[in-house]
Structure formats: C-alpha cells, structure tokens
Amino acid sequence: MPFTLNTRYNLLKRLMVIAIGAVPIVSGLLVMNYHLGKKLAETSQISVQEAVFSVDQLLDRMVATFDRANDLAGKPCAQVSGKLHDIIAISPHLRSLALTVNGEAYCATEKDPMAYISAFIKSGRGTELAFDVPSSPNAAILRVQTPGRNSGVVGTLYGIELRKELKSFQTGLTLILEFGDHYIWTDGDSRDPERPSQDEFSEWAESKKYGYTVRGGYSKGYTANEFRMTIAQVLPSLALVGVATSLVLYLGLMRARKAHSGTAVRDA
Template identity: 50%
Template structure:
C-alpha cells in the first residue's frame, strides 16, 4: 500500500474519530440546555402556586383579626377601643384596626386625622395596596375591609408582610403581587419608574380566595447567565468523555487498518 494511500486512510480515520468524539459533547450540551430551560419553566410555574398559598395564609391572619374585630362594630368607641388595642398588641401582622358605620370610620386605633376608609372606593373592596398614605408617607400599606350590613372593620398591615413572603423564594425568580392596578415586589412597588423584568419563563396565577394576582418570571438574560455558569462546571466532564470516546474509536480503527495491512501482506 502506498504511503499516500496510507496517509489518506489515517486522515479519514482521524476525522471519523474526531466526529464521533464530538457526539457525546454535543448531545450532552443539547440535553443540558433542554433540562435547564424546563427546570426554569417548572420553577416559575410551581413558585406561582406556592406564592399564592403562602400569601393566602398571611392574608388569612389579617382576615381572622378583622373578623374578631367585626364583633365590636356598632359598639361605642370608648368600649371597643381597648379591645382593639389589645388585638393589635397580640398580632404582629397588624398595624391598625378601625371600625366603620355606613363606610365611615368612627373608631381607629391610630390617632390620625386621616381615616382609613378613604382607601376603599366601595364596600365591596377587600384587600388593597395604599401607597404613600397621608398618615405614613413613603410607606406601603396593605388594607383589608370586612363588612356586615352597614357595619365594618378596616385592618391595615405594612407592605413588608408581603415582601417577607416573597423573599422566601430564593430561586433567582422575580415574583410580583398585583392588587387591582397596584403592585408590590421584594425591592419595589408601583411607585417605581418601571416594573421589574420578568421576560423569561413568565407565569402567573390568581388567588381564588382573595383575587390578587401573582406574576413570576426571570429577568432578561438570566437564563443565558445560568447556562454559561452550568457549562463552565460540566463542559470539562463532557470534553473528557469526548476525548475518551474519540481515542477508543481511533484506536479501534487503527487496529483494524493494521490487521488489514498484515492480512494483505501475508496473502501477497
């Protein structure tokens, strides 16, 4: 066999071994990308449901406090106020309680000239966000209204209650709560110049109990950054598998060629 022909066979074998060595690397990367995207998509979807469950529990506590205070509605403020203050002292999730008649506040645990009933446009409203309320400028309040006939109670809590619930999700996911036209998230609210980015793997859900909306998504570029980080960790292993595969393939082809050469020489 001529040297040029032998060199040609060697080159073909080398290229074939190289191509085969790339197969586990490329297939591994494809599986990596697919699993990574599916994981982010599933995390966003599951986090929405878990956030609704978690926030519902927090709002349940406010509802329970308001229900207890509603029994005092209609009583004189002089007799009801000590019991309302006692409730506030025992419930760290509460900021204030106020009793109303015909939608107007007549007894409030906070002695301010700004009654909380102005936060609600009608008696049917339940939970609402209040931004920069006159009594507490620069704050975010969560207000809840519970009514029975012409009597009612308004319970307020700080927005930190909601932010703490959202901070429990340490997954790189941006979670946002919408109450009507206003929203709140861990690092801001509707007063921000722009909403936080939730461009990637966006998911949302609505609380069937209280009607607020949870929106979840990853910031633009998050998936690419996570993919690069994962590739840095796994690529050396994939490359090693490729090198081993290519080496074994090339060695097998090399042995077959030598066997053919020896067989041809013995027959000649």
C-alpha cells in the same frame, strides 16, 4: 497519487474521530439545556401557585383578627378604642384596625382621616395596595376590609409583610404581587421607574379569595447565565467522555488498519 490518497484518508479518519468524540459533548449539552429549561419552567409554575397560597395564609390570619374586632363594630369609639389597640398589640402582622358602620369609618387605631378610610370602604374593593396613607407617608400599605356587612372592620399591614412572604422563595425567580394597578416585589414596588424583568418562563396565578395576582418569571438572560454556570461544572466530565470515545475509536481504527495491512502482506 498514493501519498495524496493516504493523506486524505488520514485526514478523514482524524476528522471522523474528532466528530464522533464531540457527539457525547454536544448531546450532553443539549440534554442539559433541555432539563434546565424544564426545571425553570416547573419552578416558575409551582412558585406562583405557592406564593398565592402563602399570601392567602397571611391575609387569612389578618381576617381572623377581624373576627375578634368585628364584635366591637357599632359600639362607641371611646368604649372600644383600648380593646382595638390590645388586638393590635397581640397581632404583630397587623399595622392598624378601623371600625365601620354603614360604609363609614368612625374609630381607628391610626390617626388617618375617617374620610380617607371611608373612601376605601365605598370603593368596594376587598384589598388595596396604597402608597398615600396619611399616617405612613412613603410606605407601602395593604388595606383589607370585610365585605358585605353593615358594620365591619378595615385592617392594614405594612408591605414588608408581603415582601417577607416573597423572599421565602429563594429560586432566582422574580415574583410580583399585583393589586389592581399597584404592585410590589421583594426590592420595590410600582413607584419605581422600571418594573423588574420577568421575560423568561413567565407564569401567573390569581387569588380567588382576595383578588390579587402573582406574576413570576426570570429576568432576561437568567437562563443563559445558569447554563454557563452549569457548563463550567459538567464540561470537564463531558470532555473526558469525548476524549475517551475518540481514543477508543482511534485505537479501533489503528487495529483495523494493522489487521488489513497484515492480510495484504500475506496475500502478496
């Protein structure tokens, strides 16, 4: 019987040492998981806001060019065509410009049908992501017009300019720009068969200036993968703390047992 009790005592003591030694490891992993989730959530929220700011700046530069071209609107195309091309030449972010009068396009730097450009003007949309521009088949083209003017300007830029803005966010976050039903991201657009995953920590923000939406989120499984990589870096340190804790507790129990044994012998 004493042997059985002693065996149980030793077993319980070892289990207690192991359990207490595991506390720093488990608590460290829980804290790490909490901070990782908090970091990803904050990054997603901040990134969508910064993406709106960045794309707005790109479009602001585009519209600033319109101010130079708008003085030409209403004048004969033969008279101002060369000046339009000069504006394009010194504006690397621009693909094309077109002049309008009373909702109709009449002069453009690209050979798109005037009726095609006029259809966008009459739609009333300030911005449009198009994939059917006749002069650039298969390309993603963003079209922007100055609203509410009898004479105005329609300008376009290549979708790659939008992708450049999104690629500046090297955070592992997937950012998508939505212009109505059409959207674009760093590696594709809405013509692709599948929309990229944004299942984790999804956020969105809308541009009040230009009406597009930025959606951000991490792909499915991203958090788990980040957690695994972080574990590989910190687990050795946590394990060392756990072993040290177990060793200190074990030595403490051994000293306590020896002290108790010595007291029992003296009493005898």
